Every structure is written in structure tokens, then in C-alpha cells.
Amino acid sequence: MSVRHSLLALLQERPRYGYQLRSEFQDRTGAAWPLNIGQVYTTLERLERDGLVRKESGADGGQVVYSITDEGAGQVDAWFSAPVERSNPPRNELAIKLSLALSLPGVDAGAIIRAQRAASLAVLQEHTKVRRDTATNPRKADLALLLVLDSLIFQAEAEIRWLDLCEARMAQLAPSGNAAGR
Structure with missing residues (x-):
């Protein structure tokens, strides 16, 4: 920003x-x-x-x-x-945390995914509720808020989809009996 x-x-x-x-x-x-x-x-x-x-x-x-x-x-x-540049993406703490968890012994990456998914779902639900409440009582000044909320909702949805993908890849690529993490 x-x-x-x-x-x-x-x-x-x-x-x-x-x-x-x-x-x-x-x-x-x-x-x-x-x-x-x-x-x-x-x-x-x-x-x-x-x-x-x-x-x-x-x-x-x-x-x-x-x-x-x-x-x-x-x-x-x-x-x-000018368009917003995406050539140098910002650091993603969750991606870093998960990458390190997968490479360190004794860390349950599956538990990290489950905890983050629950937190992301809660955020998604809160943003969706605020978006619904705002949209049902529109004022001209609320357009900016609606656009910001839409962006936050899409980001939360994308994070949840990414977590699902991480979990599926871990299950697919993990050695037998170790699909949940380390």
C-alpha cells in the first residue's frame, strides 16, 4: 500500500x-x-x-x-x-511459515493449515456480513467501502482455496502415513 x-x-x-x-x-x-x-x-x-x-x-x-x-x-x-506492479510480490507470512514448517522436523504443517483455514473462514464470514449489511443500506459514500470489502472477501476466498491446495499437495506428495505434516 x-x-x-x-x-x-x-x-x-x-x-x-x-x-x-x-x-x-x-x-x-x-x-x-x-x-x-x-x-x-x-x-x-x-x-x-x-x-x-x-x-x-x-x-x-x-x-x-x-x-x-x-x-x-x-x-x-x-x-x-499507472497499474499496480506485481513483479515484486510482497512477503506472504503464511507462505513463509508453511514453507518453513514443511522443512523442519517436528512441525505439524497440517495443523498450521487447519488453524489458518479456521481463521480465514472467520474473517471471510465477518467481511461478508459487513458487506451484506452495507449493501442493504446503501449510501453514495459507501461505494468505496463496498469495493474494499469485495477485495477483502476475494482475498480471503483465495487464501482458503490456496490452503485447500496445500493440504491436497501435502497428502499427494507426503510419504505413506505422513500426510498430515511432520
Whole structure:
């Protein structure tokens, strides 16, 4: 996730201070990805250093307000027009955990799969419930939330399918009597 570009995009709408940016980000993404306020201010400092935002006079309460520069607006336009790169996939902790479990003696990879499947099913059920509740009471502002929920549902479904595949491959390739793991 590009916090940098997300903050720039929100500043394109109007100048804001850090807490407003954090709140807007979480509101617009259905709070699916919590954003630490410290990360917001660290990112804003870097954006200012790079000439993409500038500080304006403090608002009521003394907060520092940030606005986007022309160069920052150009970065937002480039971000929105470019596809998300998939050439360098992010680390997948579950895949790493399972890979290591399969290569270490005494670790029950089957138990890891079963525990993760149960957790993933619970997440899928929760996202599906929120999606259903949101869809039955639609507001124009909920479109972003619905899209985020759809993405999270598809990710959970894909993880469950992948876990099923892992279990099937383990059963197929494991030595006799050791299909559940080590």
C-alpha cells in the first residue's frame, strides 16, 4: 500500500493536517488498513523534504496544515494512471511459515493449515456480513467501502482455496502415513 500516494491524493482535494488525513484515509478505505498517526507525520515530513507538499499556517488548535505542490499533484496523476506492479510480490507470512514448517522436523504443517483455514473462514464470514449489511443500506459514500470489502472477501476466498491446495499437495506428495505434516 502506498501511504505516500494516498496522502498526496487526499491533499489534492484540499489542505489538511495529519489527523484529518489519517481519518479520511480510514473512512475512505472502510478502515480496512489501520494507519498509524506516526506514519502519517513521518510520511508528511518526507513529502515536504521531497517538495511534494508544503506546510501552511496552523489551523485552529495549532495543527500544521499541509497542501500539495504542483510536483506532488503530478505524482498523484502518475500514480492513478499507472497499474499496480506485481513483479515484486510482497512477503506472504503464511507462505513463509508453511514453507518453513514443511522443512523442519517436528512441525505439524497440517495443523498450521487447519488453524489458518479456521481463521480465514472467520474473517471471510465477518467481511461478508459487513458487506451484506452495507449493501442493504446503501449510501453514495459507501461505494468505496463496498469495493474494499469485495477485495477483502476475494482475498480471503483465495487464501482458503490456496490452503485447500496445500493440504491436497501435502497428502499427494507426503510419504505413506505422513500426510498430515511432520
